[in-house]
Amino acid sequence: MHFGVITFPGSNCDQDMIYTLETTLGQKVSTLWHKDSELGDIDVVVLPGGFSYGDYLRSGAIARFSPIMQSVIEFANKGGWVIGVCNGFQILCETGLLPGALMHNSSHRFICKNVELKAVSKKNAISAGLTQEQTYTIPIAHGEGKYFVDSDTLEQMEANDQILFRYCNAEGVVDESSNPNGSLDNIAGVSNAGHNVIGMMPHPERAADANLKNEDGVALFRSFIQRAGKVG
Amino acid sequence: MSVHQSTPTVNLEAAKNLGLLPEEFEKIQSVLGRMPNFTELSIYSAMWSEHCSYKNSIVWLKSLPKEGPHMLVKAGEENAGLVDIGNGLGCAFKIESHNHPSALEPFQGAATGVGGINRDIFTMGARPIAQLNSLRFGDPKDKRTQWLVKGVVKGIGSYGNSFGIPTVGGETYFDECYSQNPLVNAFSAGIVETKNIIRAKASGTGNPVYIIGSATGKDGIHGASFASKDLNEDSANDIPAVQVGDPFQEKLLLEATMELAKTDALVGMQDMGAAGITCSTSEMSAGGGCGMRIELDKVPLRQSDMQPWEILLSESQERMLAVVKKGREAEVEAIFEKWDIHCVQIGEVTEGGQIEFLWKDEKIAQVLAESLVLGGGAPVYYREFREPAYFKEYQNFDIQSVAEPKDLKELAKKMMALPNIASKRFIYEQYDSMVGTVNMNTNNPSDASIVNLKDSNRALAMTVDCNSRYVHANPEIGTMIAVAEAARNISCSGGVPSAVTNCLNFGNPYNPEVYWQFVGAIKGMGKACEAFNTPVTGGNVSFYNQTVLKDRTEPVFPTPTIGMLGIIEDKSHCTSIPFKQKGDLIYMIGSSHNDISSSQYLAHLVGVSASPVPYFSLEEELANQEQLRMMIRAGILSSAHDVSEGGLFVCLMEKSIHSDLGFDITSDDSVRMDAFLFGESQSRIVVTVNPEKEDSFLDLMMLNGVEFDLLGHVTKGSIRIDDEEWGMVEDYASIYDSALQNDLKA
Numbered sequence: 001m002h003f004g005v006i007t008f009p010g011s012n013c014d015q016d017m018i019y020t021l022e023t024t025l026g027q028k029v030s031t032l033w034h035k036d037s038e039l040g041d042i043d044v045v046v047l048p049g050g051f052s053y054g055d056y057l058r059s060g061a062i063a064r065f066s067p068i069m070q071s072v073i074e075f076a077n078k079g080g081w082v083i084g085v086c087n088g089f090q091i092l093c094e095t096g097l098l099p100g101a102l103m104h105n106s107s108h109r110f111i112c113k114n115v116e117l118k119a120v121s122k123k124n125a126i127s128a129g130l131t132q133e134q135t136y137t138i139p140i141a142h143g144e145g146k147y148f149v150d151s152d153t154l155e156q157m158e159a160n161d162q163i164l165f166r167y168c169n170a171e172g173v174v175d176e177s178s179n180p181n182g183s184l185d186n187i188a189g190v191s192n193a194g195h196n197v198i199g200m201m202p203h204p205e206r207a208a209d210a211n212l213k214n215e216d217g218v219a220l221f222r223s224f225i226q227r228a229g230k231v232g
Numbered sequence: 233m234s235v236h237q238s239t240p241t242v243n244l245e246a247a248k249n250l251g252l253l254p255e256e257f258e259k260i261q262s263v264l265g266r267m268p269n270f271t272e273l274s275i276y277s278a279m280w281s282e283h284c285s286y287k288n289s290i291v292w293l294k295s296l297p298k299e300g301p302h303m304l305v306k307a308g309e310e311n312a313g314l315v316d317i318g319n320g321l322g323c324a325f326k327i328e329s330h331n332h333p334s335a336l337e338p339f340q341g342a343a344t345g346v347g348g349i350n351r352d353i354f355t356m357g358a359r360p361i362a363q364l365n366s367l368r369f370g371d372p373k374d375k376r377t378q379w380l381v382k383g384v385v386k387g388i389g390s391y392g393n394s395f396g397i398p399t400v401g402g403e404t405y406f407d408e409c410y411s412q413n414p415l416v417n418a419f420s421a422g423i424v425e426t427k428n429i430i431r432a433k434a435s436g437t438g439n440p441v442y443i444i445g446s447a448t449g450k451d452g453i454h455g456a457s458f459a460s461k462d463l464n465e466d467s468a469n470d471i472p473a474v475q476v477g478d479p480f481q482e483k484l485l486l487e488a489t490m491e492l493a494k495t496d497a498l499v500g501m502q503d504m505g506a507a508g509i510t511c512s513t514s515e516m517s518a519g520g521g522c523g524m525r526i527e528l529d530k531v532p533l534r535q536s537d538m539q540p541w542e543i544l545l546s547e548s549q550e551r552m553l554a555v556v557k558k559g560r561e562a563e564v565e566a567i568f569e570k571w572d573i574h575c576v577q578i579g580e581v582t583e584g585g586q587i588e589f590l591w592k593d594e595k596i597a598q599v600l601a602e603s604l605v606l607g608g609g610a611p612v613y614y615r616e617f618r619e620p621a622y623f624k625e626y627q628n629f630d631i632q633s634v635a636e637p638k639d640l641k642e643l644a645k646k647m648m649a650l651p652n653i654a655s656k657r658f659i660y661e662q663y664d665s666m667v668g669t670v671n672m673n674t675n676n677p678s679d680a681s682i683v684n685l686k687d688s689n690r691a692l693a694m695t696v697d698c699n700s701r702y703v704h705a706n707p708e709i710g711t712m713i714a715v716a717e718a719a720r721n722i723s724c725s726g727g728v729p730s731a732v733t734n735c736l737n738f739g740n741p742y743n744p745e746v747y748w749q750f751v752g753a754i755k756g757m758g759k760a761c762e763a764f765n766t767p768v769t770g771g772n773v774s775f776y777n778q779t780v781l782k783d784r785t786e787p788v789f790p791t792p793t794i795g796m797l798g799i800i801e802d803k804s805h806c807t808s809i810p811f812k813q814k815g816d817l818i819y820m821i822g823s824s825h826n827d828i829s830s831s832q833y834l835a836h837l838v839g840v841s842a843s844p845v846p847y848f849s850l851e852e853e854l855a856n857q858e859q860l861r862m863m864i865r866a867g868i869l870s871s872a873h874d875v876s877e878g879g880l881f882v883c884l885m886e887k888s889i890h891s892d893l894g895f896d897i898t899s900d901d902s903v904r905m906d907a908f909l910f911g912e913s914q915s916r917i918v919v920t921v922n923p924e925k926e927d928s929f930l931d932l933m934m935l936n937g938v939e940f941d942l943l944g945h946v947t948k949g950s951i952r953i954d955d956e957e958w959g960m961v962e963d964y965a966s967i968y969d970s971a972l973q974n975d976l977k978a
Binding site: 009010012013015016019020049050051053054055056109110111112113114139141143203205206208209211212213214 | 676
């Protein structure tokens with residue numbers, strides 16, 4: 001597939017994402033600049049992690065107004081694939097492409113560590129190919145990752161299979177002690193109703209290199225490429 | 233020549249208020265051949281401050297070894313040391329202190345420390361790849377310490393995380409001596425293609441001079457002078473001398489600088505740290521043997537009412553001075569416009585060594601660049617020193633004066649909870665340690681931090697180390713141990729020690745007893761760095777780390793923090809701390825001693841602080857590390873971890889906690905049990921060996937006559953010592969994991 005990775009001023013996971021997509025997964029990658037308005041001939045837009053525009057107002061709040069985001073919104077509304085990781089997820093919530101919001105972690109501290117994820121959705125490309133037999137060890141690194149959405153929307157999201165991942169313990173149990181940031185129902189990632197826009201706080205691109213002794217993230221990308229590649 | 237006479241009045245009183253000595257004031261007049269005006273006086277006071285001139289340390293710093301097989305630039309010549317790491321790449325690395333700002337305003341103080349050290353790296357054209365830090369605070373149960381820890385850690389995280397370079401390691405120590413004056417030492421390392429190295433020198437008459445980055449404001453004025461005096465009760469009035477950081481600007485500045493480094497439009501560049509425009513213009517001019525004409529009214533300002541001398545001395549962050557080749561201006565300006573960063577021409581390079589500062593076409597100051605800088609006209613002092621009384625007293629310590637403890641198991645649990653031993657997880661989880669996808673320790677910790685060089689067989693190992701309790705007990709040997717431990721951490725990780733950067737944190741240099749500590753530390757560092765063939769590439773000196781209270785002065789422990797870079801020549805050499813499997817044999821390279829001197833056990837559980845430095849022999853250290861590196865290259869070891877704070881027991885427990893495996897060992901009846909378990913005699917390394925490789929292990933160990941001892945074997949999870957049950961790994965892990973966070977009430 002042909003991925004386009006956006007660099008906002010302050011993005012700092014763009015190069016990690018490009019490296020993983022190109023080197024580990026052998027995909028074609030184009031770089032996109034926040035001042036551009038053309039996405040070009042791509043299948044998937046990726047909004048990487050970082051601190052876009054410094055995140056001084058509220059994470060992702062300013063990035064939504066950048067020229068390229070208008071094109072991303074149009075692309076998504078036509079059914080194009082959009083993936084947001086960490087700050088990318090925050091931007092997608094700010095634009096309204098994804099339901100809900102990401103608030104300050106319950107501890108009011110930035111947290112960077114490995115967490116365990118349980119794949120939930122069977123309909124979403126990034127999680128459908130994953131097994132329920134194991135958990136996936138994927139790093140998080142954020143100060144504002146506490147997912148919240150109102151109960152009516154949550155009900156619709158559950159009914160429509162829009163919950164991608166939940167934080168869990170190594171045995172796969174989803175409970176309070178395995179929730180790193182206070183997210184509602186341990187939600188770590190969600191999609192839109194059309195399942196073409198997906199966002200998650202954990203960083204699968206940080207778990208995709210044998211040198212770092214954790215390649216669990218590769219399974220997420222493979223699941224996505226296999227399913228989205230066919231449809232797209 | 234006519235120079236505008238700005239107010240206020242210049243006299244000896246004004247000079248003293250700016251921190252200058254009477255003889256320095258006279259020297260300025262003789263250099264200029266006239267009375268300076270206030271702007272000029274301010275320039276000299278900043279450039280001749282301890283912080284910029286190293287006037288009280290340079291004669292000793294010059295004795296440190298500077299030559300090494302891998303050095304690409306001479307020590308002190310550029311913003312940071314530069315080491316050849318092969319494949320046409322260099323590694324720029326440096327450590328710097330931000331102690332005084334952090335004592336007053338911990339969040340901004342620490343944040344701008346991180347910003348400053350990273351600018352030192354990327355101003356050379358090197359992209360930062362990893363950061364470490366070394367932090368020292370008072371008692372974690374103390375409220376002020378808790379406030380400082382919270383602010384410093386948040387400051388480092390907030391700046392470093394946003395800037396997007398992983399914090400891969402570091403150390404945090406707690407001791408009452410730091411309660412008023414914490415130490416915040418930040419380390420950064422970056423990678424540069426050697427053909428793209430940017431030098432900090434100006435040249436070429438008529439070449440334009442640019443200021444790049446943030447607008448200039450009133451923050452940090454006289455910061456260099458503030459850093460060059462003791463902290464006291466009135467220091468809070470100096471808060472305006474603390475700078476404010478903007479990591480987002482720094483990230484943009486980094487990306488733009490990386491694009492600029494790829495062109496050949498640049499002559500030279502230097503970041504603006506202490507003494508801002510003053511320091512960068514004079515050092516770049518003196519370095520290139522030229523002068524500059526600078527129009528201060530062209531500098532983009534944050535506040536409209538700034539005086540010229542304030543603009544000159546402002547330490548606003550995220551700024552650079554760049555000299556560009558004439559005719560290439562548009563190309564350079566376009567890069568900065570792309571990144572939405574100020575890039576404004578403020579002057580040009582001139583012939584001769586004079587720097588002229590203009591304000592709306594009027595000359596407001598003229599100084600000879602060479603007269604301002606270290607190695608040029610800046611003062612150089614030989615300070616007197618005297619052995620303090622405590623030193624002899626410490627030698628009188630006798631282990632027999634400490635009763636052998638009865639309940640060792642209870643003591644072992646207390647050891648795991650000591651602030652200097654318990655896990656620092658609560659602190660390091662607030663730093664993004666994984667951005668950049670180069671941290672090879674996240675899932676496999678080792679003694680030094682291992683940083684992956686993508687698309688290469690090699691990796692880098694880096695570490696920051698200093699046990700200042702040892703240095704206090706004996707500055708010379710204590711500093712040798714700091715270097716030895718840094719090298720040991722690199723060796724245990726599978727690397728070869730390559731070069732050193734240092735951050736020398738001491739008290740007031742005018743106190744002869746403090747200066748004695750400084751001189752001893754430099755002597756010890758020199759000897760050890762010579763022995764390890766690790767030249768000292770640069771760093772910084774931070775004096776005046778003591779707090780003047782009503783009834784006494786409290787100097788910090790002398791703390792010469794060593795930052796060391798090592799090269800892992802093949803990633804298959806990477807060696808980690810955790811036990812690997814049940815049944816592996818546990819050996820100790822080195823030997824046990826009947827020694828508890830300066831140990832965490834003696835200081836914090838027995839309560840005795842007057843004791844000498846622990847046992848150390850440089851020859852043994854070198855031999856043990858050489859032996860270890862040979863075994864690693866031969867692929868015989870399953871794990872390696874050095875014995876440091878907390879002694880052998882803590883070393884073994886750390887191997888256990890990271891693996892969920894236990895150990896069954898036999899003690900050495902020639903030493904006391906407390907010394908065997910908790911003593912900190914040096915040069916010991918605990919390794920594990922798969923039983924199938926034991927024969928090869930023994931053959932290689934016999935080759936060089938290095939002392940070693942079979943301790944026991946790895947178990948499934950139980951801890952056994954001399955056939956006694958000591959519980960399970962998790963009993964100790966839970967204490968180790970939560971003790972510090974509990975102490976800090978966080």
